[in-house]
Amino acid sequence: MLELKNLVVQYGAITALQDVSLRLDRGEIVTLIGGNGAGKTTTLRAISGLLRPRSGSIWYEGADITGRPVHKLVGKGLAHCPEGRMVFANLTVLENLHMGAYLQRDKRVIQKELEFVLTLFPRLQERQGQLAGTLSGGEQQMLAIGRALMSQPRCLLLDEPSLGIAPLLTQAIFEKIAELNRVRGLTILLVEQNANLALSISHRAYVIECGRILLSGPASEVKANPQIRDAYLGGA
Amino acid sequence: MTELLQQVINGLSLGAIYALIALGYTMVYGVLRFINFAHSDVFMLGAFTAFYSSRAMGRWGFASGGFLGGLLVLVISMAACAAVGILIERLAYRPLRKRSTLTVLITAIGVSLLLQNGGQMVFGVNPKAFPNIFPSQTFKLGGLVINSNQLVVLGVALALLTALHWIVQRTRIGTAMRAVSFNATAASLVGIDTNRIISFTFGLGSALAGAGGVLYGMNYPSIEPLMGNSPGLKAFIAAVLGGIGSLPGAALGGMVLGFVETGVSGTRWSTYRDAVAFAILIGILLFRPAGLLGRNRIEKV
Numbered sequence: 001m002l003e004l005k006n007l008v009v010q011y012g013a014i015t016a017l018q019d020v021s022l023r024l025d026r027g028e029i030v031t032l033i034g035g036n037g038a039g040k041t042t043t044l045r046a047i048s049g050l051l052r053p054r055s056g057s058i059w060y061e062g063a064d065i066t067g068r069p070v071h072k073l074v075g076k077g078l079a080h081c082p083e084g085r086m087v088f089a090n091l092t093v094l095e096n097l098h099m100g101a102y103l104q105r106d107k108r109v110i111q112k113e114l115e116f117v118l119t120l121f122p123r124l125q126e127r128q129g130q131l132a133g134t135l136s137g138g139e140q141q142m143l144a145i146g147r148a149l150m151s152q153p154r155c156l157l158l159d160e161p162s163l164g165i166a167p168l169l170t171q172a173i174f175e176k177i178a179e180l181n182r183v184r185g186l187t188i189l190l191v192e193q194n195a196n197l198a199l200s201i202s203h204r205a206y207v208i209e210c211g212r213i214l215l216s217g218p219a220s221e222v223k224a225n226p227q228i229r230d231a232y233l234g235g236a
Numbered sequence: 237m238t239e240l241l242q243q244v245i246n247g248l249s250l251g252a253i254y255a256l257i258a259l260g261y262t263m264v265y266g267v268l269r270f271i272n273f274a275h276s277d278v279f280m281l282g283a284f285t286a287f288y289s290s291r292a293m294g295r296w297g298f299a300s301g302g303f304l305g306g307l308l309v310l311v312i313s314m315a316a317c318a319a320v321g322i323l324i325e326r327l328a329y330r331p332l333r334k335r336s337t338l339t340v341l342i343t344a345i346g347v348s349l350l351l352q353n354g355g356q357m358v359f360g361v362n363p364k365a366f367p368n369i370f371p372s373q374t375f376k377l378g379g380l381v382i383n384s385n386q387l388v389v390l391g392v393a394l395a396l397l398t399a400l401h402w403i404v405q406r407t408r409i410g411t412a413m414r415a416v417s418f419n420a421t422a423a424s425l426v427g428i429d430t431n432r433i434i435s436f437t438f439g440l441g442s443a444l445a446g447a448g449g450v451l452y453g454m455n456y457p458s459i460e461p462l463m464g465n466s467p468g469l470k471a472f473i474a475a476v477l478g479g480i481g482s483l484p485g486a487a488l489g490g491m492v493l494g495f496v497e498t499g500v501s502g503t504r505w506s507t508y509r510d511a512v513a514f515a516i517l518i519g520i521l522l523f524r525p526a527g528l529l530g531r532n533r534i535e536k537v
Contacts, residue, residue: 048425074427086422088415099415102408103427151427 001026001187002047002078002155007056009039009046009211016042018211020056024155024189029181031190031198031219033232034208040191041083043208044157047189048073048080060155075103079153083160083191085144089133093124096132096143100150110150117146120176138169145173149180155187156180162194170194174201195232199223207232238379243502244495249386249455251494252393256448257471258478258486259400260321260441266417266481267430267437270337273344274324276468277351278317278442282449283366283459284359285313290367306370310392313450314443321442322435330431355461363460366453389451396447397487403440404483413437417481466510470497473517479530488528 002024009017017039024030032040045051047058049070057066060078073080088096097117101110118125121142127135132143141161148156158177162170178201180186192198199205205222207214215222222228257279264272289312293305328347332340373384404410416423416433424430452467453459474493478485493513500509520527 050421050425069429070421070424071427071429074425080425082422082425086419086425088418088422090414090418091411095411095414098408099411099423099426099428102412147426 001061002189003059004043004047005057005059007043007046007058008054009042009051010054016211017046017053020208020211020213022206022213022216024187026154026187027181027185028204029178029188029190029202031192031195031202031205032208033192033195033198033205033222034214035232036193038208039211040208041159042211044080044082044159044189044191047157048078050080074151074153077152077154078157079148079151079155080157081144081148081159081161083163085137085140085163087132087135087140087143087147089131091132092129093132093135093143094128096147097124097150100147101152103151109152113150113152117149120149120180121146138165138173141165141169141173142176145176153186155189157189157191159191160193161190162192162197170197177201195228196223199233239502241380243498245380245382245386247495247498248491249389249393249451249494250498251491252390253448253452253455253467253490254471254474254494255487255490256393256396256444256451257467258474258490259397259483260445261472261475262478262480262483262486263413263437263441265475267413267420267434268329268340270340271344271472272324272329272438272441273341273468274328274347274351275441275445276464276471277348277355278321278324278464279445279449279452279468280355280459280461280464281320281351282313282317282446283453283463284355284449284461285316285446286310286369286450286453287364287366287459289313290369294367303371306388309369310447310450314446317446317449318439318443321438321445324442325435325438330434352461352464359461361461363458366457366459369450370454385454389455392447392451396444400440400444400483409433409436470513473513477516477520477527479527482527482529482531485527485529492528 004020004022007017007020008015020043032043034040042051046053049068052067057064059065060076065073088099091099097114098110101113104110123139124142124146127139132140135143145161161173161177174197177188181188190198190202199219199222202219204217205219206216207222207228223233257275260275261271286309290309298305324347328343329340332343370385370388375382404413412423412428412433413436416428416430420430470493471490474489475486477492478487478489496512496516497509500506500512
């Protein structure tokens with residue numbers, strides 16, 4: 001469904017991604033794990049067009065999408081829920097969700113999607129009229145995911161959904177992510193610091209280090225790999 | 237008492253004009269984080285468009301000077317200014333989108349000079365008498381002297397402010413404007429074409445400046461290509477005073493400045509009215525840099 005071929009991304013003279021190739025099949029949750037500054041977020045930003053790769057290509061549903069303008073991708077069913085949530089703090093929760101469906105002109109479709117999101121995250125229902133800036137970190141993350149879902153994506157790029165959120169809430173959000181994949185067949189590329197948690201809901205995983213893919217395989221295999229266990233899963 | 241009421245009416249109509257111009261500064265700042273110095277010259281173009289279109293209408297035997305004719309002139313000026321604003325952004329600012337704000341700021345000053353000197357070439361340097369585009373009548377209420385033009389200025393300004401509020405708060409494109417002004421990256425991720433929203437913002441702000449130019453011409457009946465300088469600067473002060481980036485702030489700042497200026501004009505220190513405006517600017521920058529209704533933006537990393 002989504003494939004990166006030999007992607008190279010540079011920030012000035014610094015190479016952030018070196019020859020990154022990865023693949024997502026329909027219906028999968030694939031997680032990209034790695035330390036700080038390994039290139040996880042860069043990979044997602046390159047896919048959605050926020051960064052221009054130096055070389056290599058990005059394929060989505062059989063088409064080369066390298067270098068497409070960012071705002072064109074959502075309409076193709078590829079949504080990016082960015083690191084740090086980036087909810088519109090000056091808009092209400094409801095307005096944020098409506099902005100998620102910006103390209104959808106059919107009011108009934110928007111309404112249906114809205115009901116789906118509000119059922120998925122009842123907390124957002126309670127906070128509908130509130131400014132997004134007044135929500136807690138966890139609620140903002142739900143809103144960010146909800147906003148991304150409003151565009152009815154077939155593929156979701158999800159960046160650090162656990163960042164700065166209480167562990168209990170993180171658990172709940174991850175359950176929702178797994179549910180979206182199971183019930184809706186949503187394909188998800190998940191970037192996550194908390195490798196244990198990410199691997200527990202993923203089908204496959206890639207390990208990235210210093211801008212290179214170190215290894216990849218089924219989540220259970222990666223989890224069992226002693227080298228990975230020491231480096232990313234807190235030993236034990 | 238009559239003196240005071242008179243000043244209130246004068247202050248309201250001047251403040252309304254400042255408010256209309258200030259909104260354009262603040263809207264553009266909201267989406268692009270720079271001050272569009274050419275904005276005051278779009279205001280000037282609004283007055284000149286009204287001047288020429290009302291003359292052309294007269295030549296075709298279409299009554300301008302009637303109420304509907306006046307509205308038509310107003311709409312033509314607003315539309316022309318919207319087009320000019322969109323064009324300026326497209327030609328001068330968009331190619332510099334990835335450059336530093338300073339580059340764009342200097343470009344804006346360049347565009348301003350271009351419009352002023354171009355205006356002097358095309359329209360001539362001599363002041364022109366602004367025509368009566370609305371039927372003009374002077375009422376006496378007790379000792380109070382009210383010109384119907386002042387009422388038109390207030391009415392039009394109020395209608396435009398209401399319309400703007402509705403567009404920004406209630407429509408899809410207005411919500412997108414607010415989204416872009418908060419975080420352009422996130423806005424593009426949900427599918428908003430930020431360039432289109434920026435064009436729209438320029439069009440909207442410039443249309444308001446154009447209306448401001450027409451209303452200004454009605455109250456101060458002589459227009460010339462450099463006429464934008466002083467009101468433009470005052471409106472900029474108004475935008476900063478209200479809190480740059482805040483729409484209610486710009487409207488409030490405009491009103492406050494209009495009142496202060498007419499208030500000072502009515503005393504024997506009237507020659508100091510510009511000095512007072514700048515004193516307000518310095519004061520607000522020193523003691524409340526975010527402005528009356530602005531919020532300090534906390535940069536989160």
